[in-house]
Amino acid sequence: QPVLTQSSSASASLGSSVKLTCTLSSGHSSYIIAWHQQQPGKAPRYLMKLEGSGSYNKGSGVPDRFSGSSSGADRYLTISNLQFEDEADYYCETWDSNPWVFGGGTKLTVL
Amino acid sequence: EVQLVESGGGLVKPGGSLRLSCAASGFTFSSYSMNWVRQAPGKGLEWVSSISSSSSYIYYADSVKGRFTISRDNAKNSLYLQMNSLRAEDTAVYYCARRPGVVIWGQGTLVTVSS
Numbered sequence: 001q002p003v004l005t006q007s008s009s010a011s012a013s014l015g016s017s018v019k020l021t022c023t024l025s026s027g028h029s030s031y032i033i034a035w036h037q038q039q040p041g042k043a044p045r046y047l048m049k050l051e052g053s054g055s056y057n058k059g060s061g062v063p064d065r066f067s068g069s070s071s072g073a074d075r076y077l078t079i080s081n082l083q084f085e086d087e088a089d090y091y092c093e094t095w096d097s098n099p100w101v102f103g104g105g106t107k108l109t110v111l
Numbered sequence: 112e113v114q115l116v117e118s119g120g121g122l123v124k125p126g127g128s129l130r131l132s133c134a135a136s137g138f139t140f141s142s143y144s145m146n147w148v149r150q151a152p153g154k155g156l157e158w159v160s161s162i163s164s165s166s167s168y169i170y171y172a173d174s175v176k177g178r179f180t181i182s183r184d185n186a187k188n189s190l191y192l193q194m195n196s197l198r199a200e201d202t203a204v205y206y207c208a209r210r211p212g213v214v215i216w217g218q219g220t221l222v223t224v225s226s
Contacts, residue, residue, distance in 0.1 A: 034214060036156075043206060044156065046214035059213050091156055099146060099170055099210075100158035 002028035004092050004103035011109040016082055020106050022075045022092030029073035031094045038105075039088040047090075050075050082110050113137035113215050115207050120220030127197050127224070133190040133207030133217055141165075141185035144210055147192050149203035150219075159205070160192065175201075197224045 003025035012018035024031050035047040048058040048068050056068035065083075069076045079086055087110045092103040119131040133145070147159040160181040161170045169181055180193040190207050202224045209215040 036214070036216075038156075043216045043218050045216065089155075093156070098158060098172070099144075099161040100148065102156045102158065105155045 001098060002031055002094055002096055002101055004033070004094060004101060006090075006092060006103040006106045008104065009107045009109070011111055012082055013111045014082055014084065017078060017080045018082060018108065020077045020079075020090055020108070022077075022103050024073040024075070024094070026073075028094075028096075031096075033075045033092045033094045035068065035075075035077045036091045036093065037088050038091065039085070044091065047077070050077075079108075084110050086110055113209075115209065115215055115217035117205065117207050117217045117220040120205065120222045122223045122225065123197055124226050125198060125224055128193070128195045129197065129222060131192040131194065131205055131207075131220060131222070133192075135188045135190065135209070138209070138215075140183075140188040145183060145190045146208045146210060147181060147190075148206045148208055149201075149222075150206070151200070151203040154203075157203075162190070194222070197222075199224050 005023045030052045032051050034049050036044040037047050038044045046059040047062050048056045050056040050068040052070050054070040065080045067078045089105045089107050091105045094101050114136045116134045123129050144163050146161045149157050149159050159172055162181045162183055178196045182191045204219040204221050206219045207217045
């Protein structure tokens, strides 16, 4: 069963860029993941599916500022030109014998 | 518009039961696996249960196995979660979600287990 590891928090300034990391456990480095955003008090929102090759497919309406990339067991979510509405919790997730496996989430603060 | 709307949450005493519903619209419900995911107050997301499109395959997290039952009615475009023997640690917002492909999330329904 894969385990996804995320930093608990991150911060960056308005208008800058930030790169969030999700690391797959040993033996699972080829897994496809998805990124989800959860703004305060709201339901999660699907952002994208991200493959080990770095190829990604975004959900409908997800701004161009959001992009994905991969390196080995690491999956990245990069947000450019940060806006205050990007302040949220970001979760990565994948699937195996359990249909959903979530990372612990990263709380992003926009300064 | 693709939409999932949960209902049925509320306050229930420990050991009690509750049935959650999720109404789907805007897509061919019978073609998709469906899922329940929960989030305890101040905590992360936790997968609860999944059901395949024809109900042939059903999965549960160990934390709810034997107490919760997932089901669906494709004629009514609806997903259900029967929750029995509820515990304080089941207190959470429960989301229904569609997968595979683009994941669609509902707005969630709050379940509070407290005496």
